Amino acid sequence: MDQMARAIANLVMFLEFSPQDILDEDAAMQALEQLAGDLNALDESSQHALSASFRSIASNYEGEDRTFVEQLPEALGLHGTVGEDQPE
Amino acid sequence: MDQMARAIANLVMFLEFSPQDILDEDAAMQALEQLAGDLNALDESSQHALSASFRSIASNYEGEDRTFVEQLPEALGLHGTVGEDQPE
Numbered sequence: 001m002d003q004m005a006r007a008i009a010n011l012v013m014f015l016e017f018s019p020q021d022i023l024d025e026d027a028a029m030q031a032l033e034q035l036a037g038d039l040n041a042l043d044e045s046s047q048h049a050l051s052a053s054f055r056s057i058a059s060n061y062e063g064e065d066r067t068f069v070e071q072l073p074e075a076l077g078l079h080g081t082v083g084e085d086q087p088e
Numbered sequence: 089m090d091q092m093a094r095a096i097a098n099l100v101m102f103l104e105f106s107p108q109d110i111l112d113e114d115a116a117m118q119a120l121e122q123l124a125g126d127l128n129a130l131d132e133s134s135q136h137a138l139s140a141s142f143r144s145i146a147s148n149y150e151g152e153d154r155t156f157v158e159q160l161p162e163a164l165g166l167h168g169t170v171g172e173d174q175p176e
Contacts, residue, residue, distance in 0.1 A: 003130045004134070008095070011123060014119045024111065
């Protein structure tokens with residue numbers, strides 16, 4: 001799941017951090033909401049696994065990106081975001 | 089894998105079909121290339137499964153979108169795109 005999480009994290013960062021002259025802010029918000037909805041339709045165990053993968057791959061990112069990826073489970077409203085399946 | 093494929097397909101359609109005044113074409117192309125690279129780093133069996141899922145969920149889309157989703161395995165350069173694992 002880690003590599004799938006990486007693909008999604010990179011897309012989310014593109015949507016989130018592209019400036020307004022590159023990507024319209026309202027359109028980006030809609031795309032992020034669509035994504036969150038699609039991921040929330042994953043079965044519960046897949047959401048847990050994806051959340052764990054976001055936390056796991058975050059160490060491959062630097063600085064603010066790392067924090068952003070770590071917090072993706074909460075930002076996307078995934079199951080497994082209250083700490084019960086965090087690695088430590 | 090179908091629901092994950094749906095999430096990715098919807099993001100790809102956003103990147104591919106948003107007009108230039110909403111999303112800069114060069115930036116969209118870069119995001120798509122990043123995504124293709126990330127998905128090509130999945131292990132081979134996951135790429136096959138994702139390809140099969142794109143073909144499977146395509147029936148949930150209408151018209152040109154359906155053809156687009158069916159052809160996503162080839163467009164993204166995934167393993168399993170030469171027909172050997174197509175459902176029929």
